[in-house]
Amino acid sequence: MERPLIKTPPPGPKAKAHIERDTRVVSPSYTRDYPLVVERGRGLWIEDVDGNVYLDFTSGIAVCATGHCHPRVVEAIRRQSEKLLHMSGTDFYYTPQIELAERLAALVSPKEPYRVYFGNSGAEAVEAAFKLARWHTRRELNIAFFGAFHGRTMGALSLTASKTIQKKHYNPFVPGITHIPYAYCYRCPYNLTYPACDIQCVQWVEDTLFRTTMPPEEVAAIFVEPIQGEGGYVVPPPEFHRKLYDIAHKYGILYVADEVQTGIGRTGKMFAMEHYGVVPDIVALAKGIASGLPLGAMVARADIMDWEAGSHASTFGGNPVSCTAALVTLDLVEEGLMENARLQGERLLEGLRALQRSHESMGDVRGKGLMVGVELVKDRETKERAGDWRNALVRRAFEKGLLLLGCGMNTVRFAPALTVTAEQIDTCLEIFEEALKEVVYA
Ligand code: PLP
DSSP states (O other), X not given: OOOOBOSSOSSOHHHHHHHHHHHHHSOTTSOOSSOOOEEEEEBTEEEETTSOEEEESSHHHHTOTTOBTOHHHHHHHHHHHHHOXXXXXXXXXXXXXXXXXXXXXXXXXXXXXXXXXXXXXXXXXXXHHHHHHHHHHOOOEEEEETTOOOOSSHHHHHHOOSOGGGTTTOOSOOSSEEEEOSOGGGTOTTOOOTTTTTTHHHHHIIIIIHHHTOOGGGEEEEEEOSSBSTTTOBOOOTTHHHHHHHHHHHTTOEEEEEOTTTTTTTTSSSSGGGGGTOOOSEEEEOGGGGBTBOOEEEEEEXXXXXXXXXXXXXXXTTOHHHHHHHHHHHHHIIIIIHHHHHHHHHHHHHHHHHHHHHOTTEEEEEEETTEEXXXXXXXXXXXXXXXXXXXXXXXXXXXXXXXXXXXXXXEEEEOOOTTOOHHHHHHHHHHHHHHXXXXXXX
């Protein structure tokens, strides 16, 4: 059985030396939760510069969907690199970009025609959606959600409402955005839990927001994550998106799904919106799409993508190597990884729920597929958050050879590659429990 191997308690001597150099020259705005200096990765295994081996349940923040350096992805990248590295898909044509656009458009909707704009990141995909929504509707207002993370460029950041530090000192933002609560159920000020509330938070948009402060005919789009990612892996109730989508369409408002983190098989379906029976007007994709190469895509209904030549573009967006990596990623996801995400996701959720029965400190355990979060709480009844425990647990797990990250205020996130095995899930659960015990009962 493969296990993490910690030979030198991290950070080891080489890691320390790298971190010292980094601290002098690399932007201090990055958030490094623990001192991991990576040398190489293969599948779910990461080796650091001191030879320690870790089990990676972050997949490089939900990016390496096919595992680190999947041989088929690496081979496709090698072949494409020998043929063509760059030619700018905004000025010229090449096959991988066209092929990928065909694949993505058909995946988002086999029935209706969709078109694809390519960028390099999640923020660029969202930014493009933001601009397209304005272009197409000629409306100025937008709705987004508290807890949402859409990226850090000024447009995407204006839609973001995740943590104040991400917005501090950057005012003024793009005007016209109203943030509203996301699936109140989990944080309901009236302590209503689904289905008791009958998702009044959604109806509230029509009954209160549109009647008081936001004329619906001036609203271009609703930007929404199918499952909130950075906000804490918050899964909305089953009717949430359908009801919101219906309200949006009643007023000619575009429904924009930010599937940057949820998309490309992670939740056990190609797109998480499929769990909710909604085909959005616009979908933003990035992260897992190209197994680690930079790529963002904004997929919109063809009749909505009516902007003119010159209205938006990107030199590197849709790079041929990234598009080739994405095509193989889609093959792998369709050939079985998506199903594996569903199956192993169930095993992970069940395992965590079993642990929850013996650990009061584990609050809500939630997720879909391999997007799973566990809230740490001081008290299950009052839901008093335990962000300090969460941070300590993530650090302790790292020292034991398990890579995790946090999200939201007090949630531990589990986002392994879609190639994860049952054995790796069990190892993760074992180390998670050890770390939890050491942190909570210390
Ligand atoms: N949208 C969502 C839902 C995300 O989770 C992220 C990144 O975490 C982004 C957008 C921004 O992506 P990027 O960091 O590639 O710009």
